[in-house]
Amino acid sequence: MPATSKSTAPQASGPGAAAADPALPKANRRVAQAADTRAHIVATAGRLFDANGYVRTTIESVAAEAGVALQTVYNSVGNKAALLSAVLDAAASGPGARQVLELMQERTRNAPDRGALMVVLADWFVEVHQRTGRIMTVISQAAAVDPDVAALEQHRALQRLERYHEAAAAVRERGGLTSGMTDGEAAAAIWSLGHPQTFRALVGSAGWTVEAYRDWILRALTAALA
Structure with missing residues (x-):
């Protein structure tokens, strides 16, 4: 697993992702955005596992398909087994x-x-x-x-x-x-x-x-x- 770096996860896009409500306090918006990003990554991983199987689905392919940085996948969910979980x-x-x-x-x-x-x-x-x-x-x-x-x-x-x-x-x-x-x-x-x-x-x-x-x-x- 790559070393954890201090980075901000981009706002998720795609099916199941929702924009954070601007009326929420800033800290709550960050939490909501992080939850949306995680849900989007997990949904993407689910589609790839289903289509390609476990071995052919890589963290890199999940990140690319989800449109997020590789480190964001690790920060939001974890390694490949954690994604499956x-x-x-x-x-x-x-x-x-x-x-x-x-x-x-x-x-x-x-x-x-x-x-x-x-x-x-x-x-x-x-x-x-x-x-x-x-x-x-x-x-x-x-x-x-x-x-x-x-x-x-x-x-x-x-x-x-x-x-x-x-x-x-x-x-x-x-x-x-x-x-x-x-x-x-x-x-x-x-x-x-x-x-x-x-x-x-x-x-x-x-x-x-x-x-x-x-x-x-x-x-x-x-x-x-x-």
């Missing part, structure tokens, strides 16, 4: 750009009973896998050639497992897990059933429709967490 975050968050953890906590709180919570989980897996499927494939392929991406893939898998402890606790609060399953075991069941590779195998390789996958995972989660 940011693209995954953006894909998982979706158009509203809400943090996934915050979004799922809200949906979980609003589920009135165990059946509704199973629907929340099933619908989420359908939603997130369709948005992140392509970038997850890039990550899986890149992990074989880049140790940083392999570490990223492992970290994200363990992060998902940890976060599903909250879902398991919510199931228990709504009368589930009566078989004696612990919250940790329930989190592992949610994690394995909703794993991105399972979605890719069933929908991408086995030819299942998304609707068939959704029906299956709803039944599987309900049976596993009863």
Whole structure:
């Protein structure tokens, strides 16, 4: 990675970039401009990863396509693995750009009973896998050639497992897990059933429709967490 230099990131241009509001205080305008620049770089990287794959997508090509200096990419996002991680975050968050953890906590709180919570989980897996499927494939392929991406893939898998402890606790609060399953075991069941590779195998390789996958995972989660 090039040494960090003190430079001002140019205002992002292109899809998804917005001009900073001149009515904002100067410091806030700089923050807004930096956020727009970062979002523009991440969106550009996502398109290049999708079109060219991980190996052929370089930091230099991202910078050139985004119309920013090379150092701006490093300053705004980080190295190539960090770009991939940011693209995954953006894909998982979706158009509203809400943090996934915050979004799922809200949906979980609003589920009135165990059946509704199973629907929340099933619908989420359908939603997130369709948005992140392509970038997850890039990550899986890149992990074989880049140790940083392999570490990223492992970290994200363990992060998902940890976060599903909250879902398991919510199931228990709504009368589930009566078989004696612990919250940790329930989190592992949610994690394995909703794993991105399972979605890719069933929908991408086995030819299942998304609707068939959704029906299956709803039944599987309900049976596993009863």
